[in-house]
Amino acid sequence: MQKADTPGLKKVLKPVHLWAIAVGLVISGEYFGWNYGWAVSGTIGFLVATLLITVLYITFIFSFTELSAAIPHAGGPFAYAYRALGPVGGFVSGYATLIEFLFAPPAIAFALGSYVHFLYPAVPVLYTALASYVLFIGINLLGIKESATFSLVVTLLAVGELLLYMGLVAPHFEAANFLADPLPFELPGIFAALPFAIWFYLAIEGVAMVAEEVKDPKRNIPKGYIYGLGTLVLLAMGVMVLTGGVANWQRLSSIDYPLPEALGIVMGRDSNWTQLFASIGLFGLIASFHGCIIGYSRQLFALARSGYLPGFLAGVNARFRTPHRALVAGGMVGCLALLTGTTDQVIILSVLGAVVMYIISMISLFSLRKKEPYLERPFAAPFYPWFPAIALALSAVSLGAIVYYNPLLSIIFFSGLFLMLGVYLLLGKHRRKITGDALLEVK
Known part of the structure; x- marks a missing residue:
């Protein structure tokens, strides 16, 4: 619990900022990572996987927005699960969300390094990735309004760039390329590709974590989510289909820079357009x-403030009103991941965290509908209970597929969860009710 005289977070964000954060969080997924799905399922198999995951995200976001608008809390999914399921549910959701957001940045940092290396082969990938952490943690320390404005600028540039890319490659699209060996591994390949399809949309739910910094969150959070999701669906489908039809997709299925490579194939690696795209392609990665x-x-800030993590992580800088200690601590974890993992492995860990959180969030929605029928819900999930039920079912299928095809990483993820949960229970912290936070108190 924070002391009364501790500086809090500033409420300055508007719908345009939320759109930028929603799209910016995710848009790097259109630049890289998804193409690993081709390696396990082919183009048609991956298209099927992506359509399934698109349905998951449409139903999930429309359901999740009900929670975000009703309980605008920096903890996001942790806060919903705590209120609906109690301290243990809150802990599991908080752990899963933290894994998602701690391990997505290293994967993006790897891709940033790869894009720079594509342009300047003498520059090592790892050096660029580590430098990215230092630079962008520094930008985030300056304040949320400044950070959100920066997100808006780079997100607009990134969206514009993807539209330019689609315009450049569309004349070179050939259906024969897209349909070449389209379903090499059939149904098992589709299930194996699910985590890479999730990468197209992963982290859009992060808008919930700036809820305490939004002006009129009950009206503006739904707007940010809905506009952001619509933008991402159009970009994901356009980029995937057009890229698969301009070149040999097998050649693009295991690299961190598939778009400039595809453009280099159809227009020449030394083409001005290829070089320009690779240069400004960094904006999409930077935004995410x-x-x-x-x-x-x-x-980290919300979990520490609520007693789930060491309290010093809940510190807020008195001048800039940003959670400076949480920013630095999370950056240290990300840099360690850079030194030990590879892009596809950290993507899987991040997706594991996301899918577990999706499941708990949908269970929390059903629970709160039953426990607190009179809770003010400025946005209600449409087609209830079907939308949250579909999101829950598809999330469970995705989790099963990820665990089946990635047993070692799944063991690491769940071992960490049970170890930390055991410590949490042994210390008796589950018996300490969070006080002084009206958003987490059942009415």
């Missing part, structure tokens, strides 16, 4: 990297 830093810092 920057947004995920906002996400993990607010999650």
Whole structure:
């Protein structure tokens, strides 16, 4: 619990900022990472996987927005699960969300390094990735309004760039390329590709973590989510289909820079358009990297403020009103991940955290509808209970597929969860009710 005289977070964000954060958090998923799905399922198999995951996110976001608008808390999913399911549910949701947002940035940092290396082969990938953490943690320390304005600028540039990319490659699209060996691994391949399809949309739910910094959150959070999701669906489908039809997709299925590589194939690696795209392509990665830093810092801050993590992480800088300690601590974890993992592995860990959180969030929505029928809900999930039920079912299928095809990483993820949960229970922290936070108190 924070002391009364402790500086709080500033309420300055508007719908346009939320759109920028929502799209910015995710848009790097259109630049890289998803193409690993081709390696396990082919183009048609991955298209099927992506359509399934698109349905998951449409139903999930429309359901999740009910929670975000009703309980605008920096903890996001942790806060919803705590209120609906109690301290243990809150802990599990908080752990899963933290893993998602701590391990998404290293994957993006790897891609940033790869894009720079594509342009300047003498520059090592790892050096660029580590430098990215230092630079963008520094930007985030300056304040949420400044960070959100930066997100808006780079997100607009990134969206414009993807539209330019689609315009450049569309004349070179050939259906024969997209349909070449389209479903090499059939149904098992589709299930194996689900985590890479999730990467198209992963982290859009991070908007919930700036809820305490939004003006009129009960009206503006739904707007940010809905506009952001619509933008991302159009970009994801356009980029995936057009890229698969301009070149040999197998050649693009295992690299961190598929878009400039595809453009280099059809227009020449030394083409001015290829070089320009690779240069400004960094904006999409920067937007997501920057947004995920906002996400993990607010999650660390909220968990520490509520007693789930050491209290010093809940410190807020008196001048800039930003959670400076959480920003630095999460950055240290990300840098360690850079030194030990590879892009596809950290993507899987991040997706594991996300899917577990999605499941708990939908269970929390059903629970709160039953426990608190009179809770003010400025936005109600449409087609209830079907939308949250579909999101819950598809999330459970995705979790099963990820665990089946990635047993070692799943063991690491769940071992960490049970170890930390055991410590939490042994210390008796589950018996300490969070006080002084009206948003977490059942009415």
